[in-house]
Amino acid sequence: MTDVTTSPTVLHLIRHGESTWNLAGRIQGQSPEAGGLTAAGRAQAQLTADLLAERPSRPTAIVASDLIRARETAEIIASRLSLPLEFDPELREQRLGVLEGQRLDSPFADDPTALATVDRLWREPFLRPAGGESIADMYARVHRALRRHATTRPGTELVLVTHGGPVRMASTPEPPTPGVPVPRVGVDNASVTSITMT
Template sequence: MATLHLVRHGESEWNLAGRVQGQSPEAGALTPRGLDQAAGAAALLAQRNPRAEAIFSSDLPRARQTADVIAAALGLPVREDPRLREQDLGCLEGLRLADPLGEGVVHDEIERLWREPWRRPGDGESITDLYERIHGTLKEYAGQGRELILVAHGGPVRVAMTTADPRLREPVPRVAVGNATVTTVDH
């Protein structure tokens, strides 16, 4: 059996600014609060006494920085895996959630992507694309039969935990995934 600990990155500069991050490397580093959150995730993982062999992290700076904090606390190596990246939100990246867009605001468009998981934001990924990427990656990690820590983003954690199947055009609930939360899944 494999155990995967999914960790969302700590608060980034763009989280704090209310901007759409997606895969933008300009989303910034962790804020001081984000560093504290990452340390809290590391403490929680240490308390759970995982037998994790390694940490795999999205290669985006905010996730890698979170992974490095956890790695320092647990004495584990970190390897980057770009498949753990956030959804590519294309033309929405960098916009503020409250910016006007169409008949609403950017936040409304983000919500619509989860209700209509086949839609792509400009030149970005659909929720269905994200689902297939993340589920394929998790299946590969689970197939190794090891205990691992995977540091990713809110979107990947949401699609990993959903019971909806966007490939069948089912809406995916956009549940809250807090910064630096730890979700453990046994396969």
């Protein structure tokens, strides 16, 4: 019999499927105006759910960001796996304040209301856009949530449905250092990134 008190917890982090603002090329952040999933996004979520259902070991629960694009993705997965679904605001995307809703190709440097582009935030991880949070803030929030979920369900597998920023933070083992850029690796819609926490 496995001793769950000493067994690691496996967290399967899933980025939401394609959303309407992904398709429109708009910065989403935590904007309440960012839309839900597109038809392609729902198909992506269903494919990920099917892949999880085929695994020999099954997750015991699904926890999701409460933003609509993550919520819709999680509902599709929870339905396929017949698992309970919980929501955790700490799994939300980075709060980007004045940048939210702007198009990714907008010239932010010329905009007096925007403190930085998204790329600059990753180069300067303690910089906050007006009304938003820094990469360092997001790192602390996401890792706090990961530790909490791993601690409350030791020795299990959990699905955490979240966003590109939190998945990048989960894959970053050390907290950001002032003046040192944080790699902004690609995270595909509905992709699965698994980490083990002891």
